[in-house]
Amino acid sequence: MDLKEVKTFQAILREGTFSKAAQKLNYAQSTITNHIQKLENEIGFKLFERGWEAKLTDSGEIFAKEIHSLIKHWDFVLEQSKAIEKEEVGTINIGAIETAATILPSTISQFREIKPNVTCNITVGNTDTLINLLDSGMIDFAIGGKPYKENGYSFIHLYEEEISVIFSKKYYQNPITIQSLNDITEYPVFIGGENCLYYTKFEEELSHIDSKPFYYTVSQILSIPLYIHNFPSIGVVLSSSKLSDNIVKVPLELKNPFIPIGIIQKKDNKYLSNIKKLFLDLIRDSFDRE
Incomplete structure (x- = not known):
């Protein structure tokens, strides 16, 4: 399986249509269609019903449930490989409630001194929104209120x-x-x-x-x-x-x-890289000092 093809499939899931996925990835729509056809040939079953809407087949529904974990695994392997090469580059996707987001500038400043080539993408929203983003794989972890339903999530109190x-x-x-x-x-x-x-x-x-x-x-x-x-x-x-x-x-x-406000992560997140663990350590340290 080609990673480009799998990420194209993920983009269609997020955007809802082939055409919107093409715009998001800056591809021609024919390229998007070609990627999906190649992916379907490799896995041996159809992912989408043919038509204007990106409607998943029954097999496609099952495949879609595992796609975020699969891409995270690939990204984890790639990131670990880069670390071995001492090319410490990458991206951390962080979610935070409004009031907690105010502590992130100082944390990013500290983090930049250690890992200057790692990008941080920050999404601000309420706890419910952040948990939905965690579930969809859009963020790596969140700083928010303790979830009422803790099944599937770990919570580190801050x-x-x-x-x-x-x-x-x-x-x-x-x-x-x-x-x-x-x-x-x-x-x-x-x-x-x-x-x-x-x-x-x-x-x-x-x-x-x-x-x-x-x-x-x-x-x-x-x-x-x-x-x-x-x-x-x-x-x-x-x-x-x-x-x-x-x-x-x-x-x-x-x-x-x-x-209670703290760090929320998915319990099944096996692929938290050392760089992301470092960022979490810096967040915890900033509250320990207060």
Whole structure:
């Protein structure tokens, strides 16, 4: 099997059509078709139903489930071979939640001093998105909240985040008008999307009260403080978020406001290279020093 042909197959799976895969790989569509035909001849069965859509055959579905592992194995062998030749080049694909992404610049700076020819690709998203990227092989590991469903994942604890409730000083009055979770329901709430781990945690905090707030969801948590100044409203953020002087944290007692943050990896990831292990060590060291 030619690695180009297998990677062409992977590109079709990711992009959804032959034509989009051709654009992504900068190939002519005839080259894409030729690669797939060669691959089918080598493995002895059809991968796709013929037609405009890239619809997999039953055999193709089975082959597709193993393709990411197969390519990772090849990449691992190649990377190990390059290391032997002292050509320390390669790519690390990292996922991180917004607040954790702020520690990566210093880690990359340290890493560059040791491995200047290794590229780092960073994807920022919520934990749910990052786990999906892990499953698809798009990232090597993630820094995010501890998954509720831990089957299939390993988690190395780094630190604790804490849910904070914020209000604009423009509307925050004395005496304090927000003293309990029940008071929050009187205001619209700006919060991360439903797939955010801390959204779920906040919902758990509200589960014992009868009424629920009106939500506006914002995909970028760090931008939530920008939304609470135009009308009386609540922001729900993480404690590490930097807040301006015109914002006040509401002193509410929550039952369990803490969210464990750490390194998430797939348990079946057998092919984590020494270069990637080094990067993880640097991340752990940066938190050990704090």
